[in-house]
Every structure is written in C-alpha cells, then in structure tokens.
Amino acid sequence: MKYIKKSLENRTPYYSKMIEDGIILNANESAFKTPKKIMDLIKAELDNVDLRRYPDTDNLYIRSRIAKSYNIDITNVTCGVGSDQLLDCIFRSLIEDEYILACNPTFSMYKEYASYTNGKFIDIDFLDGFIYDVKTIKESIKKYNPKLIIVCSPNNPTGSIMERSDLEEIIKLTNGVVLLDEAYSEFDKSNYDLAIKYDNVIVLKTFSKAYALAGIRLGYAISSVDLIDTLNVVKPPYNLSTISQIAAGIAIENKDLYKDQIAEIVKLKDELYNDLLKLGLKPTKSYSNFIFLKFSDKVYENLLKNKIYIRKLMYNNEFWYRINTGTKEENKVLIEKIKEAL
Amino acid sequence: MKYIKKSLENRTPYYSKMIEDGIILNANESAFKTPKKIMDLIKAELDNVDLRRYPDTDNLYIRSRIAKSYNIDITNVTCGVGSDQLLDCIFRSLIEDEYILACNPTFSMYKEYASYTNGKFIDIDFLDGFIYDVKTIKESIKKYNPKLIIVCSPNNPTGSIMERSDLEEIIKLTNGVVLLDEAYSEFDKSNYDLAIKYDNVIVLKTFSKAYALAGIRLGYAISSVDLIDTLNVVKPPYNLSTISQIAAGIAIENKDLYKDQIAEIVKLKDELYNDLLKLGLKPTKSYSNFIFLKFSDKVYENLLKNKIYIRKLMYNNEFWYRINTGTKEENKVLIEKIKEAL
Numbered sequence: 285m286k287y288i289k290k291s292l293e294n295r296t297p298y299y300s301k302m303i304e305d306g307i308i309l310n311a312n313e314s315a316f317k318t319p320k321k322i323m324d325l326i327k328a329e330l331d332n333v334d335l336r337r338y339p340d341t342d343n344l345y346i347r348s349r350i351a352k353s354y355n356i357d358i359t360n361v362t363c364g365v366g367s368d369q370l371l372d373c374i375f376r377s378l379i380e381d382e383y384i385l386a387c388n389p390t391f392s393m394y395k396e397y398a399s400y401t402n403g404k405f406i407d408i409d410f411l412d413g414f415i416y417d418v419k420t421i422k423e424s425i426k427k428y429n430p431k432l433i434i435v436c437s438p439n440n441p442t443g444s445i446m447e448r449s450d451l452e453e454i455i456k457l458t459n460g461v462v463l464l465d466e467a468y469s470e471f472d473k474s475n476y477d478l479a480i481k482y483d484n485v486i487v488l489k490t491f492s493k494a495y496a497l498a499g500i501r502l503g504y505a506i507s508s509v510d511l512i513d514t515l516n517v518v519k520p521p522y523n524l525s526t527i528s529q530i531a532a533g534i535a536i537e538n539k540d541l542y543k544d545q546i547a548e549i550v551k552l553k554d555e556l557y558n559d560l561l562k563l564g565l566k567p568t569k570s571y572s573n574f575i576f577l578k579f580s581d582k583v584y585e586n587l588l589k590n591k592i593y594i595r596k597l598m599y600n601n602e603f604w605y606r607i608n609t610g611t612k613e614e615n616k617v618l619i620e621k622i623k624e625a626l
Numbered sequence: 627m628k629y630i631k632k633s634l635e636n637r638t639p640y641y642s643k644m645i646e647d648g649i650i651l652n653a654n655e656s657a658f659k660t661p662k663k664i665m666d667l668i669k670a671e672l673d674n675v676d677l678r679r680y681p682d683t684d685n686l687y688i689r690s691r692i693a694k695s696y697n698i699d700i701t702n703v704t705c706g707v708g709s710d711q712l713l714d715c716i717f718r719s720l721i722e723d724e725y726i727l728a729c730n731p732t733f734s735m736y737k738e739y740a741s742y743t744n745g746k747f748i749d750i751d752f753l754d755g756f757i758y759d760v761k762t763i764k765e766s767i768k769k770y771n772p773k774l775i776i777v778c779s780p781n782n783p784t785g786s787i788m789e790r791s792d793l794e795e796i797i798k799l800t801n802g803v804v805l806l807d808e809a810y811s812e813f814d815k816s817n818y819d820l821a822i823k824y825d826n827v828i829v830l831k832t833f834s835k836a837y838a839l840a841g842i843r844l845g846y847a848i849s850s851v852d853l854i855d856t857l858n859v860v861k862p863p864y865n866l867s868t869i870s871q872i873a874a875g876i877a878i879e880n881k882d883l884y885k886d887q888i889a890e891i892v893k894l895k896d897e898l899y900n901d902l903l904k905l906g907l908k909p910t911k912s913y914s915n916f917i918f919l920k921f922s923d924k925v926y927e928n929l930l931k932n933k934i935y936i937r938k939l940m941y942n943n944e945f946w947y948r949i950n951t952g953t954k955e956e957n958k959v960l961i962e963k964i965k966e967a968l
Contacts, residue, residue, distance in 0.1 A: 285856045287773075287803050287826070289722045297858035302682040314678045323672065330669050335841035335873070336656045338834070340644040365707060368862055376742070380631045400718070400860075431629075461629050484629070492680070499677035499868035514627045516639035518742075520710055526841035527869045531677070 306591030307617060312440065312468070312574050312608045314496035315549050319541045325534045326527075333526055341521040346529040350504055353536045356480055359509045362516055365523055367467060367488040367503030372397045373515045374432070374486060378461060379403040382431030385424055387416065389599045391440045391465065406430060414442035414568050414576070418450045425458050433458055436465040438472055441597055441606040443570025448475050455482050461511065463488065467503075468572035470494030470542075471550055476506050483508040486515075493573065494546050495535045500528040549573050553609040559619045563626060574608035579622070586625035592618055648933030649959060654782065654810070654916050654950045656838035657891050661883045667876045668869075675868055683863040688871040688878075692846055695878045698822055701851045704858055707865055709809060709830040709845030714739045715857040716774070716828065720803060721745040724773030727766055729758065731941045733782045733807065748772060756784035756910050756918070760792045767800050775800055778807040780814055783939055783948040785912025790817050797824050803853065805830065809845075810914035812836030812884075813892055818848050825850040828857075835915065836888050837877045842870040891915050895951040901961045905968060916950035921964070928967035934960055 285293070303310075343363045351358040364370040371393060381402035386394055388407040395405060406428055411417045416435075425433065433454060437446045455462050455478060465488045466474055479487040486507040492498035502524065505515060535542075553573055560567040560577060568576040584605065587594060595606040609615060627635070645652075685705045693700040706712035713735060723744035728736055730749040737747060748770055753759045758777075767775065775796060779788045797804050797820060807830045808816055821829040828849040834840035844866065847857060877884075895915055902909040902919060910918040926947065929936060937948040951957060 285859070286852055287720055288856045288859065289720055291722065292719060292859055295859045297855045297861075298683070298863060299858070300683045300863070302684065302686060308679070311680055313680065316678070318677045323677070327669050327672050330665065330672075333841065335660045335665070336658070336838040337650070338653055338655065338840040339843065341640070341642045342644065344644060365862070365865060365867075368864070372862065377634060378629055378631055380633065496678040498680040499675065501681065501864060501867045510628055513639045514630045516641070517627070517630065517634055517637045519639075520707070520714065521640060521642070522710070522843060523707060525707075525843045525867055525870050527873070528867050531869070 303593050306593055307610055307614045308593050309607050309610050309614070309618065310593040310595040311498070312493060312572070312606075313498050314493065314545070315552060315573070315608070315610050315614070316496060316545050318496045319545065321541055322535055322538060325538070326531045329530050329534065330527070333530065335526060338522050339524055339526040339529060343524050343529060346502070346524065346533050349533040349536050353539065354476060354506065356506065360480060360506055360512060361504055362512050362519065363502060363504045363524055364519065366492060366501045367465070367490045368393060369519075369523060370488055370503055370505045370515065373518050374463060375401050375403065376518045377514045378432055383428045384432045384434065385421065385428065385430040386434040387421070387439070389441055389597065390434070390436050394434055403432070410442065410444065414439070414444045416444060416446045416450065418446070418454070421454060422457060425454065429459060431460045432463060433460060434463045434465065436467070438468040438570065438572035440467065440572070441574070441595070441604070442568050442576045443572045443574060444568070445472060445571045451475055451478060455485055458484070460484065461486060468493055470546055471553075471573050472571040479506045479508070483510060486511055491532045491535060494542060494549075495532075496542075496545070497531060497535055500531045502528050502532045549609060552612060552615060556607075556609050556615050559615070563619070563623055574606055576604060576606050578602065578604050579626070583622050583625045587618070587621055590617070590621045592621055645935050648935055649952055649956045650935050651950050651952050651956070651960065652935040652937040653840070654835060654914070654948075655840050656835065656887070657894060657915070657950070657952050657956070658838060658887050660838045661887065663883055664877055664880060667880070668873045671872050671876065672869070675872065677868060680864050681866055681868045681871060685866050685871060688844070688866065688875050691875040691878050695881065696818060696848065698848065702822060702848055702854060703846055704854050704861060705844060705846045705866055706861065708834060708843045709807070709832045710735060711861075711865060712830055712845055712847045712857065715860045716805060717743050717745065718860045719856045720774055725770045726774045726776065727763065727770065727772040728776040729763070729778075729781065731783055731939065732776070732778050736776055745774070752784065752786065756781070756786045758786060758788045758792065760788070760796070763796060764799060767796065771801060773802045774805060775802060776805045776807065778809075780810040780912065780914035782809065782914070783916070783937070783946070784910050784918045785914045785916060786910070787814060787913045793817060793820060797827055800826070802826065803828060810835055812888055813895075813915050814913040821848045821850070825852060828853055833874045833877060836884060836891075837874075838884075838887070839873060839877055842873045844870050844874045891951060894954060894957060898949075898951050898957050898961075901957070905961070905965055916948055918946060918948050920944065920946050921968070925964050925967040929960070929963055932959075932963045934963055
C-alpha cells in the first residue's frame, strides 16, 4: 500500500467470506431468530420515522430505554456500533502507553483496538479448566499498576465467569479502570450494578447475542458519569443509525419476549456440553451460549465438509474450537459429524 | 475526567440538543422526505432479513450495488458509518505528522478527526466570493508537499465548487493523496471517475443529503484498490448494520425515484438565493442545497424565536450563517422572518 502511514505498513486489510448456507455456529449468535413480534414492532415503527433527518447525536431514544430497563440514570449510559466501537473509545480515551491487564485466551479485538495506542498488555493465564486466576491477577495489579483491567465474564472464548466477590476485590484494589465485558451475561447473570456502585468500572453489553440482533450493531456501556463523559469525548457524533436505535429500544422494552428463548439456549448449550462429554471430549464448563474445546483437525475438516461452521482459534500453540449452540436439530447433526470423525 | 489520557485532558464530551419541532434548516438535510416507495421497499425487505446474524464484514450487499450504479469494480468501493467514519479511516491510515492542505472555511470534522494524528494543517483562504484559490493551492503543494489535500466540492459551508480541470492539475501535481469530498455533488455534478483514473484520489459520497437518508448513516469512498485496501486496514469489522446496507442499496438501485426531488431542491435553493438578494443580502453562489451568508445577530435571534433553525458559524472572527433550502412554504416563512428583523 503506497500511501499507508509507516506505523501501519505491515498490516493487511481484513476481508472475510460471508457464510449464508449451512449450520452457522461460529459467531456466538443466537440459536433462534429475532422474535417475530419484535420484528413486527420494528417494521411498524418505520412508519413514524423521518430517515431524511440525522439521528440524535446523543442517542437519547435508545439510552433512555436502556437506562429505564436497568433503573439507572441516562447519564450512566453511552452506546456504540456494537460494543466494538465502545472498546475503541475506551482505548482511545484512556490509554497512552500504560499497562493493560487481560486474561488469555480472551476476545481478540481487545488487542486489535489497543494496537492503535502504545499500551502494553500483561496476559494472565487461566488456571486448569479455564478458571480465572484471581490471585495472580491481584499480584499483577500491585506489581504493574495497570491503567485498564479487562475482565470478560462470561469469557469469550472459554465461557468462564469471574465471581462477584473477586470482581469487587479487584475493583477496590486497582487505581485504574476495570472493564467488565458482559456481552454474554444474559445467559448467566449480570454485575452491571458494580458500574454504578464504583466510579472506575465500565460494563459493556450488547444486543448481538441474547437479543438476537447482531445485524443492527448496537452495544452499550454502563459506567460512572465521569467515565461515560470520557468515552463521549472520542465517540464520533451521529454514530448510531435511527433504525438501529429503534430496533434495540423495542427489544429492551420487550425483553420479556426473550425469556423463554434465552432459557432454551442455556438448556441447549448444557445438553451440547453433556453430549460432547459422552463422546469422550473435554468441553470447558461454560456460562454462555458457546463451548470451548479441543479435538483433532480431522473433526474440524469433517464439520467443514458438511457445511457446519465453528470457530478455530490458536491457544498455546494448539488449535482449539469454539462452538455456539444451535437448535436441537443443528446440535444433533453437529454431534453426529463430530462422532463420525473421532 | 479522572481517567482520561493526558493528551485529551482539555477536551470535553460533545452533547447536542435534538431539534424535532420547527423549521429545520441547519444540517443540510434534504428538503423532502425519503420517497415513500423507497420506505416501502425497505420495509418489505425486512421480511427477508435474519437480524440475529452479524452483517457481512465486507459490506458486499451495498458495495456491489454502489459499484454497479457507477459501473466500477466492487474493489474500488468501501463504506462507512456516514462519510465521517471514512474520514476517520483516512486520517488514521495516512497521517502521522505530515502536512494536510485544506481550504478555509470548510467541513469542521476534517480537523476534528485529524486531531487524533500529529498532522499539521495548511489552511488556504478562498478568493472573493468564495472561489477556490487554485493558484495558491498549487504553490502550497510545491512548498509543503502535503500528504493529503482536501477539496470539498461543492464545499460545505460555502457551496463553492472546484473546476474539473483544476482538480486534475492538483491530482497530477501532488505526491500525496487528494481527498475529494462530494457529499453534495448530486446537486451539481460528480467527478468520481477521477478516483478510478488516478491512483491517488479518494472520492467521498453519502446517502445523507440528496438521498434523504441521513438517519441510516451510510457513506462511501470510491478510490484505487490500493487506497481502498489502506482504508480497510483501519476500518472496524462489521461497521454497517444490515438494515442500513439494505436501505442504501434500495436507494441507489432506485435512484431515478430521486431525480425530480433533487431538481426541485436545486430550484428551491436558487429561488432562495434570489429572494435573499432581493432583501439586499449577499448570499454566496452555491452549487449545493444550502446557502452561506452574513447578517446581523438580530436576524438570527428572530429566526430562533420563530423556531427556524439555521447553522451559525464563526469565520474570520465574524458570525456567518449556513441555511439549507427547505420546501417552498418553509422558505417563504424563512424569508419573512429574515425581513422582519433586517
């Protein structure tokens, strides 16, 4: 690339083939579609919207509905194009060249967005069974004084959670900010209230997983007014389309419509876990809608051949796989095709 | 803000009151709503979409339709959350600490996004009547060798255009990249083909103005494959919602539906220009859907009092105003209320 700036000259553009056909279990999306009632309400609302106008730059429509749903103040909420944009805002606004503490393996985009800063990562390994190593995390906080501590809970890709009491100890111990990424917390439980109780916590949440709305690209942060202001310094104006705000607003106002669907996803994931155990595999205990495990390349190849798409990840120089639960029927085919190649 | 990084500590978050009531002429939006046929097609397409899925990260749906509309290759197109996100990508991928040449006054977001780099602006004044000073631009290119030259044509907020022959001379003269911002070119004419003819030109376009779709937040860049790749290095994955892609795709496939509407907007803007002249004011000749002029604060206050919203800008230590054309009825009220306070 002739004109790219020097510090980026070793990078390549990211392109990715869109998969539309087959059993898609590679993006931790919902096993079920957006409820029809939600889609009908979105369509109906389009009659009332004047798309010629710019959206409200402060995203009041969706922020007020999120705030109401949690019974918190609107000034404790900001929204982004997926939680990705908020991650970018967090690194852009907080990090110059300080330490960032995160566990390994975790969501790969943390390092991607941090790469535009001079932040230095401290990677903490998990204990056996991908249990958070809270003791080492606390020692590292004392040793390195990180500006940012990232806890993804439930963690992508392992499904691990950090206990509330551990979270709270870390929050009190650090002089920096704790980012608690709760993209998957609807499948377990949320500790969002810690972001209101303490002034140094940012909780990230999304409509892409349990709300079955990855297509609208809307995530949100709950935090102290001071940290929300900090994120809003670098948040681009008019970042959210009017329609995405409407869709998310309708979803959160009607969150009861998701209750059975979410319970069913958790049940399907537990059944999938048990079926994998029965095959003699060692799936990781997961508090989310996906499972992390290791098997031979032959299994992966057989799944691909049968158009079953799962996520291949490199961890400790080995290939591991992350599979989100599909429907009962999809999981049945998945298990068959894994078995076939074991 | 307790945790904000040092280099940003003097910044403040940007909040802005949403205006929903009155005559809104301050954001260069379309005087007319999105055509009903377009809205109906968008709604119908929602029946076919699975919003639980992430959008295609490569935005093939909308890029292919844009490419087809211009009869260019899809690899010459990339898309962003408004052209704003592409501006951010341009500065992020091209600029370290080099010179950036732009004219003054122009779109304020150039400096905003550039502020996250160490780029240094060279501001070139316009000639009388806000005519592009091509001679000085060329001399400055030779003198400073800027990495980026920004030409907004028609220019926001003046409405000025740069002649094609001048553009082409600048493109050939520079060793850097020419950013030709054509957000308003549907109201005049486009020189997008220069971005295909030369390898150092990025043309930015948007659905927010003539297409009456500011609410979907979708802009696009036409450029050489090499520069599109460069922008895609820093473009966040999954940046565009599925619905915004669908809406823009439907709009560009049905662009004939906008023909009369755009012609009417140009006519209304010309009539507004003449009416302002008749009042003894000196509006700037504009090739866009808005007009730039100076009048007393008293006029502005009277408009505000009557809920007529226009854009107030500081230029050369004086207040100037940018007014986009409204409908015939809105312009009539506007002229009355200006007259009242002259």
